[in-house]
Amino acid sequence: MDGSITTQTTVNLVLLGPPGAGKGTQARKLQDRFGLVQLSTGDLLRAAVAAGTEAGKAAKAVMERGDLVSDDIVIAILRDRLADPDCAGGVIFDGFPRTTVQAEALDALMAETGRAITAAISLEVDDAAMVTRISGRFTCAGCGEGYHDSFKTPVVDGTCDSCGGTAFKRRADDNAETVGQRLRAYHAQTAPLIDFYAATGVLTTIDAMQDIDRVETDLTAIVAKALA
Ligand code: ADP
Ligand code: ADP
Ligand code: ZN
Numbered sequence: 001m002d003g004s005i006t007t008q009t010t011v012n013l014v015l016l017g018p019p020g021a022g023k024g025t026q027a028r029k030l031q032d033r034f035g036l037v038q039l040s041t042g043d044l045l046r047a048a049v050a051a052g053t054e055a056g057k058a059a060k061a062v063m064e065r066g067d068l069v070s071d072d073i074v075i076a077i078l079r080d081r082l083a084d085p086d087c088a089g090g091v092i093f094d095g096f097p098r099t100t101v102q103a104e105a106l107d108a109l110m111a112e113t114g115r116a117i118t119a120a121i122s123l124e125v126d127d128a129a130m131v132t133r134i135s136g137r138f139t140c141a142g143c144g145e146g147y148h149d150s151f152k153t154p155v156v157d158g159t160c161d162s163c164g165g166t167a168f169k170r171r172a173d174d175n176a177e178t179v180g181q182r183l184r185a186y187h188a189q190t191a192p193l194i195d196f197y198a199a200t201g202v203l204t205t206i207d208a209m210q211d212i213d214r215v216e217t218d219l220t221a222i223v224a225k226a227l228a
Contacts, residue, residue: 010090011036011226012115014097014106016193017123018186019179020133021208022215025146026123027094029216034223037087041096043144044077045069046171063173066181068189071101078102079109088113098190103197119226120197121219123208127183134174134182141167152212 013036015023027038045063048056055077059069068074078096081087097103110116125133136149142165147154155161160168173182197203206218 011118011223012091012093012110013223013226014093014117014120014197015095015123016120016190016197017208018125018127018130018190019182020130020137021123021125022133022212023094023123025152025212026215026219027092028144028146030092030219030223033220034090034227036090036092038092038094039078039081039087039096040094041074041078041098042094044081045074048077064178066173066178066185068098068185071099071105074098075102075105075109078106082109093117097193098185100192100196103193117197117200117202119204119222120193120202121222122194122197122203122205123215124205125208129209130183131176131179134179135176137174138168138170140165141169 011034013030015027017023024038024040024042027040030036031038045056045059049060049063050056055073058073062069074096082091093106097106107117133148133151136151137146138149139146140160140163143160143163145160145162146152147168159166194203194205204222206215206222208215210218
């Protein structure tokens, strides 16, 4: 056994949902609970922008206006990360795929290494809730733990629950103007993936208007079942 066939022992999940649905929040929890790797193309792209790579230079303005970065760039970044050994034990795709081209590329990439998407879970929220969630979002600068001004504040004001850090940051694209364009991009380009995954029989939907803990409970049950 060369270790490349992993579909029997682990899961590879796609979290679908609009900006602010709670993908990142829940992916971190699944990562901790099940030892899966969270793979966020938004995080990978922000790292590329910060590092000033060619891909990052091309992506910066696109992200600032709330449009989708080109499939070529995103797929290339994803392909590199997916080849890392830690990904063999199971991955949570957070914010990828976002177009049909990306979904087809992901299937092909997974198949190359004997892997497949085990479950695609759609987090369903109202458009109005997304705007509220995004405009109140902030993260710990040290460990990346996510917070919200109203829905998830640190237990001790100004101190990260996870790492004790005291520096927090907000994303440049989490503003009212950009959110509208991000929602339009979601409905036009990403929402069709719900049908894409329904057609392959791996789709489950979750009511993501519930509070964070209830969404976590629903999601944990789905993943535990997939692992059983
Ligand atoms: P996404 O990764 O889908 O864009 P996040 O996980 O970053 O979304 O969540 C967006 C914001 O909403 C964060 O500030 C997070 O703390 C908050 N949030 C996440 N899930 C919920 C929920 N179920 N109810 C209320 N707020 C939530
Ligand atoms: P959110 O879940 O709040 O929309 P992300 O961090 O997933 O935020 O994405 C931030 C931005 O990065 C997106 O608005 C888009 O410009 C870009 N991006 C992230 N993932 C992709 C992707 N799979 N395809 C194209 N663009 C992407
Ligand atoms: Zn922290």
